[in-house]
Amino acid sequence: MAAEQPLLDGPVTCIRRCAWIIAWDGRQHVYRRHGDVAWQGDRLVQVGGHREGPVDNELDGSRAMVMPGLVNIHCHPSQSALFRGLVEEFGDPRLFYSSRHRFRQAFIADVEAQQASARFALAELLANGVTTVVDLSHAYPGWLDLLASSGIRACAAPMFRSARWWTDTGQATHYDWTPDEGRAAFEEAVTVMDEADAHPSGRLSSMVSPAQVDTCTAELLRRAAGLARRTGRPLHVHAAQSYAEFSEMTRRHAMTPIEWLGQLGFLGPGTILGHAVFTDAHPWLVWATANDIGLLARTGTAVAHCPTVFARDGSLLHHLGAYLRAGVRIAIGTDTHPHSVLEEIRNAEILARVAAGPRHATSTAELFHCATVEAAAVLRRGDLGRLTAGAKADLVLCSLDEPLMRPVYDPLRSLVHAAADRAVRDVWVDGRQVVEAGRVLTIDREAAGAALEAAQARIGSLVPGQDPQGAALDELVPLALPLAD
Numbered sequence: 001m002a003a004e005q006p007l008l009d010g011p012v013t014c015i016r017r018c019a020w021i022i023a024w025d026g027r028q029h030v031y032r033r034h035g036d037v038a039w040q041g042d043r044l045v046q047v048g049g050h051r052e053g054p055v056d057n058e059l060d061g062s063r064a065m066v067m068p069g070l071v072n073i074h075c076h077p078s079q080s081a082l083f084r085g086l087v088e089e090f091g092d093p094r095l096f097y098s099s100r101h102r103f104r105q106a107f108i109a110d111v112e113a114q115q116a117s118a119r120f121a122l123a124e125l126l127a128n129g130v131t132t133v134v135d136l137s138h139a140y141p142g143w144l145d146l147l148a149s150s151g152i153r154a155c156a157a158p159m160f161r162s163a164r165w166w167t168d169t170g171q172a173t174h175y176d177w178t179p180d181e182g183r184a185a186f187e188e189a190v191t192v193m194d195e196a197d198a199h200p201s202g203r204l205s206s207m208v209s210p211a212q213v214d215t216c217t218a219e220l221l222r223r224a225a226g227l228a229r230r231t232g233r234p235l236h237v238h239a240a241q242s243y244a245e246f247s248e249m250t251r252r253h254a255m256t257p258i259e260w261l262g263q264l265g266f267l268g269p270g271t272i273l274g275h276a277v278f279t280d281a282h283p284w285l286v287w288a289t290a291n292d293i294g295l296l297a298r299t300g301t302a303v304a305h306c307p308t309v310f311a312r313d314g315s316l317l318h319h320l321g322a323y324l325r326a327g328v329r330i331a332i333g334t335d336t337h338p339h340s341v342l343e344e345i346r347n348a349e350i351l352a353r354v355a356a357g358p359r360h361a362t363s364t365a366e367l368f369h370c371a372t373v374e375a376a377a378v379l380r381r382g383d384l385g386r387l388t389a390g391a392k393a394d395l396v397l398c399s400l401d402e403p404l405m406r407p408v409y410d411p412l413r414s415l416v417h418a419a420a421d422r423a424v425r426d427v428w429v430d431g432r433q434v435v436e437a438g439r440v441l442t443i444d445r446e447a448a449g450a451a452l453e454a455a456q457a458r459i460g461s462l463v464p465g466q467d468p469q470g471a472a473l474d475e476l477v478p479l480a481l482p483l484a485d
Helices: 077-083 101-106 111-127 143-150 183-197 218-231 243-253 257-264 292-299 307-312 320-326 341-359 364-378 411-423 445-461
Strands: 012-024 029-040 043-047 057-060 064-068 070-075 130-137 153-160 163-166 174-177 204-206 235-239 271-275 302-305 329-332 395-399 424-429 432-436
Touching: 012 043, 029 364, 064 411, 070 111, 070 271, 070 302, 070 329, 070 341, 070 364, 077 111, 077 130, 077 445, 111 130, 111 143, 111 424, 111 432, 111 445, 130 143, 130 424, 143 153, 143 183, 143 204, 153 183, 183 204, 183 218, 218 235, 218 257, 235 257, 243 257, 257 292, 292 320, 302 364, 307 341, 320 329, 320 341, 329 341, 329 364, 341 364, 341 411, 364 411, 395 411, 411 424
Parallel strands: 012 057, 012 064, 070 130, 130 153, 153 204, 235 271, 271 302, 302 329
Antiparallel strands: 012 029, 029 043, 064 395, 163 174, 395 424, 424 432
């Protein structure tokens, strides 16, 4: 049965005779066949069936699958693209996740480089079918206008903290605590959040985002939680994301990072933890309790799951199926490049199977739900992540003629496990087309790529002056293959 609603003001666009539609039936995503998808202004007015009313713009969907836009719950556009080619294999087996820090302390992006990275990443997100992104960045000039001009729907999450963290040996983490314990950074973030919520584009919102559990005082975390609850904004912190952080927090408080956040009153239905990998149930840790996953479930706290970046460093969440079966809310993010939620869904499912063997207890459908409806719910947006009348017209058209989509038996499986962004042809946000025939309309990707390369080279040339031992970038990050004479 088609979902319809009365016409709004403005022209109607209709994708006719869609071979496949991933529609929302009020409970779950379902397939519909050979139907129309229509929207007027920024709202869907029909999903499935035949559009009988007036139509101003028609597109042919007979060789297409139409699906809801993806929601990337955890992304760092202002840095991830800039690191491409530098961090994928830069590992130190002595300390999980904390191995790149000599490089990270010497390769320091300035505003121009942050802007170049973000512009390139935003184009990549759109081309991958992401229509909503949570951008976790330290605020930089021009940030909000760049998000708005990209055409994406964005939740700006200006990070703030009480201390900078660093390591000189890879064996221990050090903290430089600010005299005001992060109060000025908090106030600056509040200003940016207010500006995002009031932005004239209407596509920006904000999130309260203390940076990391180990870099924030208890008072700063309480202030952040109080602000989120007073304003109705989502609340985010990186927590339980590394072996080193788990050890540091248990040393400080004799409890796990998640348990400590629970005692502070930080957890709850509006809270997101990135990445909640190293819980007290993780088999690599030795801890007396196994309560963290249950605490997340009981409090309704969500987890931003970004499997690829952890797998690159040789670690993974054990195991995703257990989180889901316990009732933990899971949303999907990238956290690194490529900015492909489809590839993250694939990696999440495969790694869940590796971690749990025949008891993996996850499915493609469930993880697609996590990257659409569940992520939207975490953001308190019941009008995103689904194709149903009345929802926002954020949608993606995937070509069934892409060779990796063939044979077309189950197009979602083919999209996730084979084709990914190669099948993404057209993308709309708020009813406005932002990708057409694979080309991003709002950002010149060629120019953005050239600017990104120039920024990486420029920042790389400054590395010897930043590294404590004066090493050049190619010493810190050797090429994958030797350079022949």
